[in-house]
Amino acid sequence: xxxxxxxxxxxxxxxxxxxxxxxxxxxxxxxxxxxxxxxxxxxxxxxxxxxxxxxxxxxxxxxxxxxxxxxxxxxxxxxxxxxxxxxxxxxxxxxxxxxxxxxxxxxxxxxxxxxxxxxxxxxxxxxxxxxxxxxxxxxxxxxxxxxxxxxxxxxxxxxxxxxxxxxxxxxxxxxxxxxxxxxxxxxxxxxxxxxxxxxxxxxxxxxxxxxxxxxxxxxxxxxxxxxxxxxxxxxxxxxxxxxxxxxxxxxxxxxxxxxxxxxxxxxxxxxxxxxxxxxxxxxxxxxxxxxxxxxxxxxxxxxxxxxxxxxxxxxxxxxxxxxxxxxxxxxxxxxxxxxxxxxxxxxxxxxxxxxxxxxxxxxxxxxxxxxxxxxxxxxxxxxxxxxxxxxxxxxxxxxxxxxxxxxxxxxxxxxxxxxxxxxxxxxxxxxxxxxxxxxxxxxxxxxxxxxxxxxxxxxxxxxxxxxxxxxxxxxxxxxxxxxxxxxxxxxxxxxxxxxxxxxxxxxxxxxxxxxxxxxxxxxxxxxxxx
Numbered sequence: 001x002x003x004x005x006x007x008x009x010x011x012x013x014x015x016x017x018x019x020x021x022x023x024x025x026x027x028x029x030x031x032x033x034x035x036x037x038x039x040x041x042x043x044x045x046x047x048x049x050x051x052x053x054x055x056x057x058x059x060x061x062x063x064x065x066x067x068x069x070x071x072x073x074x075x076x077x078x079x080x081x082x083x084x085x086x087x088x089x090x091x092x093x094x095x096x097x098x099x100x101x102x103x104x105x106x107x108x109x110x111x112x113x114x115x116x117x118x119x120x121x122x123x124x125x126x127x128x129x130x131x132x133x134x135x136x137x138x139x140x141x142x143x144x145x146x147x148x149x150x151x152x153x154x155x156x157x158x159x160x161x162x163x164x165x166x167x168x169x170x171x172x173x174x175x176x177x178x179x180x181x182x183x184x185x186x187x188x189x190x191x192x193x194x195x196x197x198x199x200x201x202x203x204x205x206x207x208x209x210x211x212x213x214x215x216x217x218x219x220x221x222x223x224x225x226x227x228x229x230x231x232x233x234x235x236x237x238x239x240x241x242x243x244x245x246x247x248x249x250x251x252x253x254x255x256x257x258x259x260x261x262x263x264x265x266x267x268x269x270x271x272x273x274x275x276x277x278x279x280x281x282x283x284x285x286x287x288x289x290x291x292x293x294x295x296x297x298x299x300x301x302x303x304x305x306x307x308x309x310x311x312x313x314x315x316x317x318x319x320x321x322x323x324x325x326x327x328x329x330x331x332x333x334x335x336x337x338x339x340x341x342x343x344x345x346x347x348x349x350x351x352x353x354x355x356x357x358x359x360x361x362x363x364x365x366x367x368x369x370x371x372x373x374x375x376x377x378x379x380x381x382x383x384x385x386x387x388x389x390x391x392x393x394x395x396x397x398x399x400x401x402x403x404x405x406x407x408x409x410x411x412x413x414x415x416x417x418x419x420x421x422x423x424x425x426x427x428x429x430x431x432x433x434x435x436x437x438x439x440x441x442x443x444x445x446x447x448x449x450x451x452x453x454x455x456x457x458x459x460x461x462x463x464x465x466x467x468x469x470x471x472x473x474x475x476x477x478x479x480x481x482x483x484x485x486x487x488x489x490x491x492x493x494x495x496x497x498x499x500x501x502x503x504x505x506x507x508x509x510x511x512x513x514x515x516x517x518x519x520x521x522x523x524x525x526x527x528x529x530x
Contacts, residue, residue: 026080027073032394033066034073042075051489056407059373063408070393071385074403081376082394083403087438089385089393090404093377094438094445101377102126102448105401114304116297118451123380126448132289133298133451136275139353142454144270146349146462148191153463156183157470159200160502173476176318176498180311180463185211187459188306192272192299193251194258206250214247215308251303255296272302302452309371310456315498316369317362317464319483320422322473322500327424331361332505335469352461360424362460366442368422369492373407375444406441415439420484467502474501 020040027034035043047053063085066072070086084090093101103122114120118129135141156179164172182199185208189197199208258273268274276295321328334357342351352358379400384392396402411419415436416426425431443450450456467473478499480486486494 020078023078023080024075027075030394032071032073032082033069034075037075040077042077042079044077048489051491053489054485054487055490056373056487056492057484059405059407060411063405063412070387079401081401081403082396083405084385085405085408086387086393087409087436088388090438090441090445092385093402094404094448097383098446098448100381100383100396101379101402103378103380104448105376105378114297114300116294117301118298119301120297129290129294130447130451132279133276136272136279137451137454139454141275142458143349145191145272145275145455146352146458148271149187149459149462150347152183152186152190153466155186155198155200156463157466160467160471161504164502164504171474171501171503173478173499173501176315176500177311177493180314181212181307182208183314183463184306184311184459187310188303190271191455192302192306193254194262194269194271194273195254210247210250211303211307215304248300251300252296255299256292259292259295272299305450305452306456306459310459312492313365313369313371313456314460314463315493316483317365317460318467318473318500319479319498320365320368321361321464321468322475322479324422327361327422328468328473331357332468332472334358335465339469347462347465349458352458352465355461355465356429357424358461358465360427362457362464363427363442364422364424367410367416367426367440368419370406370410370442372444373405375404375406375441377402377404377448404441404445406444409439409441412439470505471502472505474503476501 017039021037024037024042026032037043045053048055048058062072062074062083066083066085070084070089072083072085074081074083084093103126104119106120106122118126118133121129160172160174163174164170182203185199186197188211189195189207193207197205197207199205202208255273259277261267262269262274262277273295276298280289280295321331334355338347338351338355379396379398379402381398383396385394385396387393409415413419416439426435438445443453476499478496479501480494480496480498483494486496488495
């Protein structure tokens with residue numbers, strides 16, 4: 001009996017092993033350089049999976065490791081992924097042969113309300129939705145939405161001023177991930193979902209709490225995602241869900257109730273729901289251009305992108321300003337110059353987007369800390385990728401997945417000399433022409449790039465302007481010295497988090513009053529001495 005059981009166990013383990021390594025011949029057969037994979041996890045390490053090593057640094061190291069190759073391979077668990085390292089081939093995949101690489105990779109067995117979002121749609125459905133949504137993100141539409149975001153920026157600054165006042169000094173140390181998550185939460189609530197919330201005052205409001213829950217990357221969520229990649233049909237048969245329906249229903253109620261109320265009361269508010277409702281309007285045949293569920297999916301997309309991605313990027317940007325005082329000083333000079341030009345008037349959208357040095361600083365922070373370290377494309381028809389001599393480098397087959405290594409490109413010294421240094425001047429009018437096309441891809445590449453980048457940049461520049469105007473950013477006691485090595489796992493948050501000291505600036509008015517007081521004191525002293 002034991003012999004039979006033992007034999008069955010050995011047979012079962014052998015079959016599982018063979019299944020786990022069944023695709024590991026792909027790169028060898030197709031003459032693609034790669035590291036030797038391990039059963040089940042491929043070229044991942046347990047440190048990658050459980051968050052004990054820096055996956056960002058690992059991607060940079062891989063890019064350097066295969067410097068002599070135009071394309072190299074990695075096994076992501078069982079699946080072979082072709083990483084396109086050559087800039088001309090990135091152009092081919094992202095632009096020239098876009099019709100062959102129109103879609104992102106996805107697991108069809110995972111069905112959520114998010115499945116109808118622009119980032120998940122495929123082929124004709126994606127193209128139609130992209131065409132409908134593109135006018136929603138023009139400069140004029142962003143201009144109309146600017147005031148909603150600017151108000152949130154001012155509230156964020158007022159919160160720090162209040163905390164400094166309560167602290168009884170002229171400075172305070174803050175953990176910026178919490179701060180910027182509250183800021184982006186309020187921006188999304190106002191600019192996307194159409195209602196006001198102040199997460200600095202009402203720290204446990206429902207919108208913020210649910211936002212934290214649905215965007216938190218837990219061990220359970222990581223394991224579920226990995227199992228969906230390896231065993232999608234089994235996970236679907238078991239009815240396993242990655243997203244909590246209860247939390248998604250909360251957002252559904254918010255969106256649908258807001259739409260109904262606006263239609264019934266003829267209310268117009270220059271936010272994302274209004275812009276999407278405008279885009280959704282009935283065509284000549286009396287049919288809506290897309291359903292309410294489609295509209296909900298786009299709102300969810302903006303929520304996930306804005307809540308976590310923008311808040312983390314703002315942490316990196318303010319961190320760089322904190323540890324690069326000469327850059328901060330130069331940016332403050334520009335802000336002071338703009339304040340003088342405004343002559344007491346509030347900052348407006350057109351003035352903000354034309355601030356050159358602010359744009360250079362934001363661009364350099366996007367280079368060092370891109371929101372997406374890599375992007376992907378799924379091949380939908382066989383095609384040959386050729387080099388400059390017209391020789392075939394890779395015959396891509398239908399169903400193959402390709403990665404474009406954004407962070408690898410951004411940290412490649414051939415593209416950006418001294419890549420670990422923070423140099424906004426790379427993006428000055430005098431120098432930006434030296435940046436090779438398709439080496440700087442913070443918002444993706446080609447027609448499938450990030451549609452909301454204008455809104456994200458407006459949000460980032462608005463809060464940075466107001467923070468820099470009122471405060472000097474200094475290293476705190478807990479400020480991380482080596483950020484890259486402190487980031488572990490797949491998240492973009494360092495183990496020690498983001499700590500910055502905010503010190504109140506002495507404005508020109510304060511300096512004048514101080515000087516006048518000193519002169520007055522000096523006069524009293526001289527009279528007393530005479």
